[in-house]
Amino acid sequence: MRVLIGTQRVVDGLSFNVFPGERVCLLGASGSGKSLTAGAILGLLPASACAQGSIRVQGREVIDLPAARRPIDVRVGMVFQDSFSALNPLVSIGSQLQEPFRRLHDLSPRAALQAAIELLDAMALPDPGQIVRRSPAELSGGQRQRVCIALALACKTPLLVADEPTTALDVVTQAQVLRVLKESTGRTGTPALLFITHDLCAASELCERAIVIERGTLVESNRVDALIADPQHSFTRELVAAARDGIGLAPRATEPTLAAGA
Ligand SMILES: Nc1ncnc2c1ncn2[C@@H]1O[C@H](COP(=O)(O)OP(=O)(O)OP(=O)(O)O)[C@@H](O)[C@H]1O
DSSP, rough: OOOEEETEEEEEEEOOEOOTTTTEEEEEOTTTTTTHHHHHTTTTTTEEEEEEEEEETEEOOOOTTOGGGGOOOOEEEEEOHHHHHHSSSSSSSHHHHHHHHHTTTTTOOHHHHHHHHHHHHHHHOSSSSHTTTGGGGGGGGHHHHHHHHHHHHTTTTTTTESSSSTSSSSHHHHHHHHHHHHTTTOOOTSSSEEESOOOHHHHHHHSSSSEEEETTEEEEEEHHHHHHSSSOHHHHHHHHHHOOOOOOOOOSSSSOSSEEOO
């Protein structure tokens, strides 16, 4: 897969899979092409950028399909760093969360509201019956981010891309959001996760496998524990030197949920 801005290849020859039940992190320095990779996978590249090569979701080619034109079963859920701009400030949390349950899952308004409250409860949000009545501005950043995760999960996509979802949060709130992401992805009946970050500690708490890119090119790919124990590339060595130790789990080998290729 490549992403071009004009004639410049800002992502070049990047090739990796995310399998069902996996949580994979995409690591790279600032400007290395992580967000453009996410944008290509989501079908949300800026107008100035263009993706080439192959991006398959559940085996289906989607590289030329912007998010809004993708069939429901190959859409990709997303959680971004800025939870405030991801939500409509004028619409209550309940109405925003009801929408995917009504539109995609055909639930009645009452059943959709109940499903929204149950999902917020699973996100470890206190008093979800009250939270659904509030607007985004009436929540803390960590609460809003968990609402964004709930919103992404409500769409029941096979893959969730989380682009630096904890960067704007304090360390305690980061831990809560990481816990919720871990509990709600990477298992049967939940989406696989592509977690985009330059925080190796967060990556090691959440993910089993890591892909490291530099200047839009893959430079290292391994299990997170192996990567931490024996980093090969200079950027990975710098990341490891700056991070505390973590643990990783073995990836599971089945049909890929996502296959991005050149
Ligand atoms: N809309 C755009 N127009 C022109 N260049 C862009 C655009 N978006 C990104 N770029 C350039 O493409 C490269 C990769 O950007 P990208 O946002 O993917 O990096 P990143 O790894 O996500 O960085 P960060 O960690 O700082 O968010 C950078 O050099 C950036 O300046």
